[in-house]
Amino acid sequence: MPAVVPALRTVGAVRKAAVAPRIVRSGAYAGGGMLAAGVGFLGVLVAEGMLAERAVHQVQLDHAPNPSGWYGARLPGRPLTLALLGDSSAAGYGMERVEDTPGAVLASGVSEKAHRPVRLHDLSVVGAKSSDLHPQVEQAIAVEADVAVILVGANDVINRVRPSVSVSHLVQAVKRLQEGGVRVLVGTCPDLGTVKPVLPPLRQVVRGWSRRIAAGQIFHVVRAGGHTVSLADILGEEFKTRPAFFFGADRFHPSAAGYAALGEVLIPPTLAVLEVIGDEEAILETYRGKRVVPLAAAALHAVSRPGTELDPAPRPRGRLRQFWVRVRHFRNQHVDVETPQPAPR
DSSP states (O other): OOOOOOOOOOOOTSSSGGGGHHHHHHHHHTTTHHHHTTTTHHHHHEEEEEEHHHHHHHHHOOOOOOOOEEEETOOOSOEEEEEEESSHHTTTOOOOOOGGHHHHHHHHHHHHHHSEEEEEOOOOOOTGGGOOOOHHHHHHHHHTSEEEEEOOOOHHHHOOOOOOHHHHHHHHHHHHHHTTTEEEEOOOOGGGGGGGSSSHHHHHHHHHHHHHHHHHHHHHHTTOOOEOOOOOOTTHHHHHHOOHHHHOTTTBBHHHHHHHHHHHHHHHHHHHHHHHOOOOGGGOOBBBBOOOHHHHHHHHHHSSSSTTEEEOOOTTTTOOOOOEEEEEOOOOOOOOOOOOOOOOO
């Protein structure tokens, strides 16, 4: 299972030293009820934020090479154009080899499973928030992407952006992409509470904030006609039980294995959005015997279940007039990752 890990700002974007205090302040905003317990609790949060900051900053990571290019260039058929938008989780921050980036894994997998050439445009920006998506969106429309995959939300938590504001910016991006003829898949905000340097009780505060944003993303993106896949607890028990393997040197961003897991979990829902695969490749959940679920219930369910994919569905006959969705779980795909190639002649 994959790993989207929050995007720490880097030198040249925003000082990394500002991250932990922002998490603390976001905790103060989100957990007002708890802070009322006294100044002592606030002191614990501040101290834990400083410890997390110190632990993360002991290692300086580099920007990853951009994986944009052609995959499966010699395959027959009309090429698929894929745009990857978002923050450092989309960029593969900290990787040295292009093959280790989630973009390369995703594009290789889509090409392999669809048996068609894929052109990837990785438009992500390290440190991006949901409010920073507009330039990336316009670029995705300009290259006439068939589908845009968006990974965003962690920096909204770090910068204490209110969930309603964060989700509003994302929905604007989704609607603009669809107006431009681009289908959309959103990988929801990861649970920052699973990051090891963040200790309790700060962990619980950050987890609550992350999950509120993720639930809002699911609900409003699907209502806007987009698709979502839950990245939940950094995508699975593997990251909890084997952190040294799935997390990078700073224990905050994913390792090569973590990014590979992230890319792989995105492959099936991307293929589904492109209508390359259908329900025969998925495990469908039911609601009172029906294969569709009320959106509100599905959003709460998906936010804590990694890999859950939601897309709009017709309202069952005789059911209440509310928004309904299909809830699907796809089997993970392992792929042989390619090196991006220049345009085929």
